[in-house]
Amino acid sequence: MRPFKTLRLATRDYLHEWQMSGCFILALASVLGPMLVLFGLKFGIVGGMIDQLVQDPRNREIMPVGSGKFSAEWMTELRKRSDVEFIVPRTRSIAATIQLKSSNRSNIISMEVIPSEAGDPLLSALANGPDGLESIVLSKSAAAKLKVGVGDEISGSLVRRFKERKERAHLDLRVAAIAPADAFPREAAFTSVKLAEALEDYRDGHAVPMLGWKGSVGTKARSYPGFRLYAASIYDVANLHDGLVDLGIDVRTRAADIELVQRMDRNLSMVFWAIAIIGLVGFSLSLGASLWANVDRKSKELSVLRLVGFRTGDIMWFPMIQAIYTALFGWGLAAAIYHAASLTINDMLASQMNVGQQVCDLLPIHYMIALGLTAGSSIIAAALAGLRSAKIEPSEGLREI
Amino acid sequence: MNNEISPPESGTLIYHLRDVIKTRESEGVAFRLNVPSLQIGQGEKIALIGESGCGKSTLLDMLSFILQPSEVGSFRFRPKHSDEKKKKKNDDESLDIKRYWDRGKQNYLGDLRRHHIGYVMQTGGLLPYLSVRDNINLSRHVLGMKNDDSVEQLAKELGIHHHLNKLPENLSTGERQRVAIGRALAHNPSIVIADEPTASVDPFAAEKIMSLFLELVEEMHITVIVASHAWQHIKRLELRRLSHHTRRSEDGSVTETVVKG
Incomplete structure (x- = not known):
């Protein structure tokens, strides 16, 4: 009381x-x-x-120097490590380009192809990633140059020399999303690994039945010259770097920046x-x-x-x-x-x-x-x-x- | 000295003190209040007369348990009983205040004060944030007593009923002292202790307030102890005057007051 x-x-x-x-x-x-x-x-x-x-994912990227021979299995193993956030194979850089044309622009623009899949740190801000053989993500500058927006249809093409002849293959693509400017500064198309592989196969003279492209049929096991690897955090970069160097793989990181x-x-x-x-x-x-x-x-x-x-x-x-x-x-x-x-x-x-x-x-x-x-x-x-x-x-x- | 009224019989004593001493020292001068024996009977009206600084307040503070004596032979207190339950429990014995002091039971002493003692300070002592009504009612409020018209009644008798809803800051000094008297009486205590209650008021008003105060106390059968530096205007009011004697040691370092009664 x-x-x-x-x-x-x-x-x-x-x-x-x-x-x-x-x-x-x-x-x-x-x-x-x-x-x-x-x-x-x-x-x-x-x-x-x-x-x-x-x-910033770029601070967590680990880039192989030069080209090597990496199998899909090896990458699957690497993906299991807790300090690895994301890894996808890269195709040969000379084969990793595509020419795009939109109905809003008359010129054909050639740009690099970056293989990606769900969980790509560069595209983490986007609701949709590249998917299948049709759906791609354009970098901001690529979209600006093509004057296209999300959902627009664009046509892609690529050229190869096959049996002493110049051939051009076409495919229809759809813009699933546009990556923010700070994700990738240059003009580029993020595609599924499957599409990047298809482009490489076609250039190598192989057939791509899924897209109706003809060519030689071979069953050679695929190996990749490089990969896109991101550590889980900047604090994992050094360890991952050392692990890869121990395996004889020369890699480049932004260790100095991270230290700063x-x-x-x-x-x-x-x-x-x-x-x-x-x-x-x-x-x-x-x-x-x-x-x-x-x-x-x-x-x-x-x-x-x-x-x-x-x-x-x-x-x-x-x-x-x-x-x-x-x-x-x-x-x-x-x-x-x-x-x-x-x-x-x-x-x-x-x-x-x-x-x-x-x-x-x-x-x-x-x-x-x-x-x-x-x-x-x-x-x-x-x-x-x-x-x-x-x-x-x-x-x-x-x-x- | 002026013992016209003789001390009471021991059976009805409200206070019974023996060899109570309070010593204080400040700037090399020691002050000592010595009470070899003091008996105050229930219903008595006591006057404590003396110059300022002779130890009146010290004695009153000890009697209201807000100041602990330096040495105590015996200090007994027997409140009057307001209801039957307490009567059964405490009838035969008075309370040994010395024991509570020795054990540091400040809260118990606070409880005793809350129930049995009303205190009127020389000035102030009213809470500035409470209205006159709530200030008077405070002593009842802390006891959880029901609101009846006793505050109004008391205010009427004290001549301050038209100020009930005002804050103390809007009252004159004399009116504030009346409020303080009201608060000291509102919960119908066993004893009211007043430390120069009219010292800050002009002599004419002082006399009026003092007579009113003592009338009320008598009407309510409450024991009262009043300290004052002027005997003149309370002489007529038939109070028993406690004898006291102040002396100073030869080197002037100790002042001792002896109170008996």
């Missing part, structure tokens, strides 16, 4: 002294608000940048943690100091409550309840300040960021952590101050003024 009475009295006091309470709330928000903005910036900019660097990214990640995180810790300490001290001072200011009133018979425990709740109010309202105001600041910052820099990327960003969990820290340190400060004032003999508190 008495805790409820304390709650009522503390609330009435808090409202009665609304100017003082407002000052405490403002003081808290003015420290917490900028802290939230700082964290939002760290999380938005640095987090986003690091994410981008860490996630990792170092930057570490250094920036350190700088931000240093700022954050200094900020947090300052924040806790200012909050603690103001709550402590407040309890001191109120010691006479608290003594009066003891005089009318409130117990020590009830008295301690009094400043704690008020500290909780200050923490809640201060946090709310700080969140509003942060919200306004982040909207402004994001709006100002929107043109320089990728779509969906935020310069200043916080997740709901961050708000909750801020509230937890604020309420926690407020309650501790108020409880310590309350305990101190509860320990003073009431007669002393009463005669202070």
